[in-house]
Amino acid sequence: MIQKFSHSLRMKITLIILLIISLLLLSIGILNNFGLRWFYQNEKVSEIKKAYLKIDNEVMKIGSLGQPIIDESSKESVINESLKNIIMDYSNKYNITIALVDSLTNKAIYSSAREGDGLISRIQDGFIGNQKQNILYSNGNYTIILHQTMQKTSFIEGFGYCSDNQTIVIMSTPVASLKESVSISNRFLIYMAIIGFIITVILTFIIAKMITNPILELADISNKMGKLDFTAKYAGNRSDEIQTLGQNMNYMSDRLEKAIYELQEANELLKEDIKRKEAIDEMRKDFIANVSHELKTPIALIQGYAEGLNEGLCEDEESRKYYTEVILDESEKMNKMVKQLLTLSSLESGNSILHKENFNLTSLIESVLGSISILIGEKNVNIEFDSDKEIFLNADEFKIEEVVTNYISNSIHHVRDSGEIKINVSDDGENITFSVYNTGNPIPEKDLNNIWEKFFKVDKAHSRAYGGSGIGLSIVKAIVEAHNGTVAVRNILDGVEFSFKIPKA
Known part of the structure; x- marks a missing residue:
């Protein structure tokens, strides 16, 4: 029965832990497969929005200082280093291609890529020529879309005006490689899941054994206690509820052992009392029989000789004297025996x-x-x-x-x-x-x-x-x-x- 309990408890703990781990790995796989694209897309949109806000702030700062981005006389870009650094920083760190376009001439003011004009043309085609694009974000001045080209290449792209209503900000980042990244990530997770599952099985068995061993020990102790064997004690040294349970079982075992020992002692005393009572009853019967036997002869002699005196059988003085001596002698014996009984009773009762x-x-x-x-x-x-x-x-x-x-x-x-x-x-x-x-x-x-x-x-x-x-x-x-x-x-x-x-x- 104990062995069956052992297998059942360990199996349950093992299956529960493995089920939890399996569900966790499956959830990670599902999230990675379906959620990574959404998460990645939102992160890119967030990065493009932040880049737009920084560029817009810098353009407005340049304008407030009386330094136009386009020199009206030469029609050349006079973009400062600060704005260039913002554009290159986002381009290098987040793989975002950024281009600034003059809305009047429709020419690039500055671009982080060599093919800035081509980028402008492609993005304009995407925003203007195809109205069915998936809009990811729009606030009136700036719009972010998911753009798929004829070559089935996907980009997250942004198009909009700065607050000076002259400078156009165009941004683009590729997402075509995301599918491949998700696929690689999924394969990696599968390998990790297999390794993790094997490690989990081993660790689960060890943990289940650590948990069930003291429980099995307590079960064995309780089984022995049920058979009135109180020699087994829990000897664990833990700091949890199982230790408390083990200590309580030891305490209960000691109390039960003491109670049963006292009960056995009480039973022994009861048996002795019963035997003593039986012995006293037997002694009482013997006492009555012995007293009756001892008194029977003197009483019979006294009665016989007294009747002889009464009927005048002793006519001479010598016969009467003999009869009276016998009566006196037997009376003395009876008196002596009664005194002895009284003395013995006094001694045995402790009253003497x-x-x-x-x-x-x-x-x-x-x-x-x-x-x-x-x-x-x-x-x-x-x-x-x-x-x-x-x-x-x-x-x-x-x-x-x-x-x-x-x-x-x-x-x-x-x-x-x-x-x-x-x-x-x-x-x-x-x-x-x-x-x-x-x-x-x-x-x-x-x-x-x-x-x-x-x-x-x-x-x-x-x-x-x-x-x-x-x-x-x-x-x-x-x-x-x-x-x-x-x-x-x-x-x-x-x-x-x-x-x-x-x-x-």
Whole structure:
């Protein structure tokens, strides 16, 4: 399509320019053939008129000085040099034969040609003997005609009196050679037209190419823009409308590229929002299902044991005490889970306020270990922790204690009997890292990234062996991230390691 456009546009420009040149050359030929004779004739008439006026003025000037052109006593010409110069000047410059004749004697006073008397006789015959001559100009005193002799020779001739009514002015210039001049001029124009036409064709092609190339470039750019390819830019360096058009197309290309990029970004964000909404809906469904599952068992136990008490199944004190302890225990679990959910919601929404202070993390870990020493004794595990190095952290001590407690409690719940737990704290100058390792079964690799989700348990049956609700690690992650930190878990050696890293300041 672009190539077709190229040929069409170049052909049109070439044909238009060639047509204009052809019409111009044809017009010049027609004017030369038919107008040159008229122009030449008018120029000669004009020259004869000017010569007559100058001669008439000079004759009257001579008369005013009392110097007659004809001496009455000798009847000889006494024409002065000034008049002779005028006559010879026009004769030599414009090829006009001029003769002054005395009207009384009908003899030549002065002539620019040797055959002055013959000229007088021929012109008189032309004016007097042939009344059908073509009169070119006449003002009463002087008449100019186009005279053709018997030999088919043409002259432009003038005949008339000066203002002294005595001196006759006769002028003649040949026009027979004009036809030959026109013919030669026409042949010359034909040759020039052929050469000019060839040059015009070449120049027209070059000019058409100069005009169409940037247009084709712009057409190609617009074609690419239509295909959303904005890499092509107009790189011309002109100073005309095409340059302006190219710059505008570059500007439009940049704006379109930016607009489409922003639209794509908006579409990506929209897709992410849709995915996020779908994920939130899925999380909401899972949350409701998990909460329902977690609450179903304690509620059923509370309901069952409460009905047993109500129906008097526990007659002895020991049975009633057992029933009430179960009810209290399940109520406490429900209460703990609700509190954890409220804490997690507060952390995730950003409404939880951190009360940061500088505290000794080593001392906090020792305190946690002391509070769960009974569990440690039941498991018969060996705990390694270097309590001699003091590590200070600027954070919310209460919330960090909750994180440490969760990590250590989980390690105790999942460590093998007579196993090993290693607790380590380090300071690299910028971050404080806390890690807990316990020997035991590794976490399946596919579950490593999911354990931080609410209600997620590696035990798909949601076992109540350890009384966990599946919310603890979600709270841990929310607390650490609120401190601009990160959590991690990995399977190493013969066990699992949980850790977190928090900036010191």
